[in-house]
Amino acid sequence: DTEVTQTPKHLxxxxxxxxxxxxxxxxxxxxxxxxxxxxxxxPELMFVYSYEKLSINESxxxxxxxxxxNSSLLNLHLHALQPEDSALxxxxxxxxxxxxxxxxxxxxxxxxxx
Amino acid sequence: xxxxxxxxxxxxxxGAIVQINCTYQTSGFNGLxxxxxxxxxxxxxxxxxxxxxxEEKGRFSSFLSRSKGxxxxxxxxxxxxxSASYLCAVSGTGGxxxxxxxxxxxxxxx
Numbered sequence: 001d002t003e004v005t006q007t008p009k010h011l012x013x014x015x016x017x018x019x020x021x022x023x024x025x026x027x028x029x030x031x032x033x034x035x036x037x038x039x040x041x042x043p044e045l046m047f048v049y050s051y052e053k054l055s056i057n058e059s060x061x062x063x064x065x066x067x068x069x070n071s072s073l074l075n076l077h078l079h080a081l082q083p084e085d086s087a088l089x090x091x092x093x094x095x096x097x098x099x100x101x102x103x104x105x106x107x108x109x110x111x112x113x114x
Numbered sequence: 115x116x117x118x119x120x121x122x123x124x125x126x127x128x129g130a131i132v133q134i135n136c137t138y139q140t141s142g143f144n145g146l147x148x149x150x151x152x153x154x155x156x157x158x159x160x161x162x163x164x165x166x167x168x169e170e171k172g173r174f175s176s177f178l179s180r181s182k183g184x185x186x187x188x189x190x191x192x193x194x195x196x197s198a199s200y201l202c203a204v205s206g207t208g209g210x211x212x213x214x215x216x217x218x219x220x221x222x223x224x
Binding site: 004031041042043044045048050055056090097100102103104105106107108 | 144145147149155156157158159162164201205210211212213214215216217
């Protein structure tokens with residue numbers, strides 16, 4: 001069982017919909033991440049939160065909006081997505097973003113945009 | 115620029131040893147990670163190297179040469195369950211960014 005929990009596991013949404021992806025960890029980690037992964041491609045970094053503050057935004061389009069309500073939760077709000085945004089969205093956490101500790105990944109949300 | 119190279123695919127026989135190579139060119143270096151990812155699942159951490167040399171962990175070992183920008187993952191006594199993608203990832207300056215290579219798909223045959 002993964003210690004990083006993501007919901008939902010699967011999501012199908014239209015281009016005009018608004019939806020949110022959720023991620024939760026209770027390991028006391030202070031850094032949380034969103035990655036996007038296309039089939040047979042490596043995970044691509046989208047956002048990094050460190051101590052609940054956004055540290056890195058990898059030039060992600062504004063139709064993706066991250067939110068970190070507290071140290072255990074990370075959300076990704078989706079609005080007006082395009083079909084090419086269909087991918088596996090992975091949440092990860094690590095002990096501290098500035099320390100060389102491994103990422104712990106959730107099982108991901110498989111998103112399909114129709 | 116940043117670049118991480120790994121072979122796309124490898125095939126090996128059950129019980130054998132396989133070495134998966136990774137070369138990297140990144141802006142800053144704070145360590146190199148290896149992750150295993152089974153199809154449709156999340157990546158899981160295997161190993162971390164920040165100093166030159168070999169790190170051994172059970173059937174898996176990882177080697178790093180910082181001067182050469184080179185690492186390898188060594189898998190011994192291969193099992194069918196080792197069939198997966200193996201991702202080389204480098205932590206850059208400040209440690210905030212972990213950049214992944216494209217991954218090596220390993221097929222273990224009986």
